[in-house]
Amino acid sequence: VSTQSTGGSIVPLSVLRLFTHRDIESNVCASPEIDILYLKEHAFYSGYSPSDPEVVMFWETLSEFSHAERSLFLSFVWGRDRLPPPSAEIRSEHSIKIYRSNQHDALPTSSTCYFKLNLPSYSSKAVCRSKFLYALTQCPVIDGDLLVRDD
Numbered sequence: 001v002s003t004q005s006t007g008g009s010i011v012p013l014s015v016l017r018l019f020t021h022r023d024i025e026s027n028v029c030a031s032p033e034i035d036i037l038y039l040k041e042h043a044f045y046s047g048y049s050p051s052d053p054e055v056v057m058f059w060e061t062l063s064e065f066s067h068a069e070r071s072l073f074l075s076f077v078w079g080r081d082r083l084p085p086p087s088a089e090i091r092s093e094h095s096i097k098i099y100r101s102n103q104h105d106a107l108p109t110s111s112t113c114y115f116k117l118n119l120p121s122y123s124s125k126a127v128c129r130s131k132f133l134y135a136l137t138q139c140p141v142i143d144g145d146l147l148v149r150d151d
Helices: 021-028 035-042 052-063 067-078 123-140
Strands: 045-047 097-104 109-111 116-121
Touching: 035 052, 045 109, 052 097, 052 123, 067 123
Parallel strands: 045 097, 097 116
Antiparallel strands: 109 116
C-alpha cells in the first residue's frame, strides 16, 4: 500500500500512529453521536425564545429521539448527518436557526443551506414527535425531487 493511498502524503504516518481510528474519525469527520446540548448552546431563535413552551417541547422531543432519529433530524435541517468536530471553529453555519411558523400542528419545514428549522406550534409532545418523525422519514434526501422513480 502506498503512502499516498493511505493519507500519508497529507499527514505523516508517524503522526497518524499516535491516534486510534476513533480519534481520527472524531477529529476529521466528527462524532456520529448528535449532541443535543451542543445544538441548544448554538441555537438562534426568531419569533421564539428558548423558554417558550414550543421550544421546550421541541428540545425535549429531540432529546428523546434515538441516535438514528437524531441523525435524520440533522440531515433534515442541515443536509449532513454529523455535527462539526469539537475542534472546529464555531461559525454561523454550525448554528441551528429556529423560526416561528404561524401554523399549528403542521409538519416542520427546513432550509438545509441555512441550517434553518421552521417550527410550528404543537398541541402536545406526542404530536410534535409524530410530525417530526413523519417529516424526517418521508424526506430522507434533500434533493429527492431529482430522483428518478420507477412508478
